[in-house]
Amino acid sequence: MSVNWNNSLTARAQWLVIALLAGALLGGCAEQKGADEAAGTSAATDVYTCPMHPEIIRNEPGKCPVCGMHLVKKAGSPPASPASASTRATGPNDSARVPSPNEQVLSRVRLIRPVRAAEAAAITAPGAITYDPRRIENIAARFAGRIERLYVSYSFQPVRRGQKLYDIYSPELVTEQQNLLFLLQTNDPDDHALLQASRQKLRLLGLSAAQVRAVEQRRRPQLSISVYSPVSGYVMEPAAQPNSSGAASSMIAAPMPGPSSTGAALEQTAPLAIREGQYVERGQRVFQVVNTDQVWARLQVYAADVAAVQRGQPVEITLNDQPDAPPRRATIALLEPVLAGDAATVTARVYLPNPGGQLKIGQLVTARISLPAAAGLWVPATAVVELGTRQVVFRQQARSSRLLAVPVVTGARSGTQVQVVQGLNANDQITENAQYLVDSESFIKPVAHAQQ
Incomplete structure (x- = not known):
């Protein structure tokens, strides 16, 4: 009788141990599942943004579609919404999508329209004073x-x-x-x-x-x-x-x-x-x-402006080290038919009288070559971005709040204004200061002009 009782106690103890182990295992699985769900929720709520373009918001790491910088995690950010998963769009036809590399989002940017007018233009050319070889x-x-x-x-x-x-x-x-x-x-x-x-x-x-x-x-x-x-x-x-x-x-x-x-x-x-x-x-x-009673001012005219420069055009010469002195007036005597070395410039020659040797050889000058009044579309010079071989402006897309980099061809300049010969029409809206949108010229990929 005592033997059976002991056997019964042993069996119960074994079942109790098995039950405790099973409970521990089930509890550990539940905790792991809860931790995984919490981690998944935390990952889902993480928001990544670009340090240079805060309007770019993503729910996963990556690169900024505008400047190519790595996105960084935004501290204390709320759960990402469908609208914030891509670039914000404010126009009626905008959708939550990633902008192409040649687009910018319109945000706190002043837009202007080209002005059609006839401006008295001028070309600015640097140069230097040299000897007149005829007087050697x-x-x-x-x-x-x-x-x-x-x-x-x-x-x-x-x-x-x-x-x-x-x-x-x-x-x-x-x-x-x-x-x-x-x-x-x-x-x-x-x-x-x-x-x-x-x-x-x-x-x-x-x-x-x-x-x-x-x-x-x-x-x-x-x-x-x-x-x-x-x-x-x-x-x-x-x-x-x-x-x-x-x-x-x-x-x-x-x-x-x-x-x-x-x-x-x-x-x-x-x-x-x-x-x-x-x-x-x-x-x-x-x-x-x-003999230095007469000297030359040899001006470097950019190849793009050579067509507008002719012999006999009036020019004003200002000495760089004497900006407050009255300019010296002369005319273009000769436009040399060769490029000046490796520079994409053509040399324009101006004869200057030099009584008393006031002008010194090697003295740097800046010339303003007057041109006839040019009619066309004029925009601020700050609206045009120089890319070396190309020039672009940021134009607003039709019925959209996005900006598109489009190539333009510029002409004459008048003060702070520049003439746009090709690439814009009078109804286009462009940014007044394009440099504000440029972080790196490498990402600008101009597209062909499309009529709106």
């Missing part, structure tokens, strides 16, 4: 010889017309003087032609008429002959200036040094390379004398 005189040795004495000692030393530059001794020149003196001593009437030829040869070798008469009066050859400056200006060595017979663009690519160039203080006081006692060859350039 080369002082070359007409005969071989030795420099006996120099009367100029440094670059950019001012000289006057007729001022002595150097004395040179030449055996060739001494021989020609002796021939002239021999013909004078013979007193043969038949030698008159030879006498005139001898005088002419000395003139061609560089002697002046006064120097030839002095030789005849002294009846002895002059060993050292003086060379004088033919013009007034500044003395330079040939190596200090590019070859004026080269390409026109060489003066911009390698401008001649001047008082405003870098290191000009050293150049002006640097000794000349030519020395007393140095021999020179026939035809060798010894000096150059540059």
Whole structure:
């Protein structure tokens, strides 16, 4: 009897243990299910947005469809609604969809319409002051010889017309003087032609008429002959200036040094390379004398504006370092038919008088080239985004609050206004400040203009 009782107690204990284990297992499953449901609910309520475009709202991680930045989780965000699962749309025909890369959502943006008017336009072109190559005189040795004495000692030393530059001794020149003196001593009437030829040869070798008469009066050859400056200006060595017979663009690519160039203080006081006692060859350039009473303003006109620039058009030149000074008025003298190096510009040449040397070589200028009044659609210059080879504006889509980047072709400019030649009509609405919508030019993909 006691054995059966013990067996009954053992069986009951076993069933109790099994029941407790089953209850624990069921409770753990319920807790896990509740945790999974809570996690799912939390994930469903997470909202992700773009730091640069807060109007972009998603319920899962990803990238911003506008700028491509990674979406970040919005702290304390409410459950995402169907309308906030995509870009918000406020127009009557808008739907909750992801905008294409060339669209923007209209939000706190001022819209304007192009204005049809006839504006007096102008082109602005940068430039620099350069020498007038027509006023550069080369002082070359007409005969071989030795420099006996120099009367100029440094670059950019001012000289006057007729001022002595150097004395040179030449055996060739001494021989020609002796021939002239021999013909004078013979007193043969038949030698008159030879006498005139001898005088002419000395003139061609560089002697002046006064120097030839002095030789005849002294009846002895002059060993050292003086060379004088033919013009007034500044003395330079040939190596200090590019070859004026080269390409026109060489003066911009390698401008001649001047008082405003870098290191000009050293150049002006640097000794000349030519020395007393140095021999020179026939035809060798010894000096150059540059007259700056007239200079050039070489302006860089963009290739897109070249068609509007013609010879004789009025231009106003303003010195960049003297913005308050009255502009200098001149006209376009020449439009060079080549592009200036690698830049997509054409050089326009303007002749400027420079009495007293007020304009310095290398001085930067800004020119305003006046154009005839241009009729058409005009918009603020801030409404146009420059993309290098293209220009775009942000136009509002028909019956929508979305903005579409469309390409345009611009024309003349007048102050803060720019003419739109192609891409818009008078009924279009565009943003007044397109730069406000641009975070990166890489995402702008202009679409073809569609008539509304």
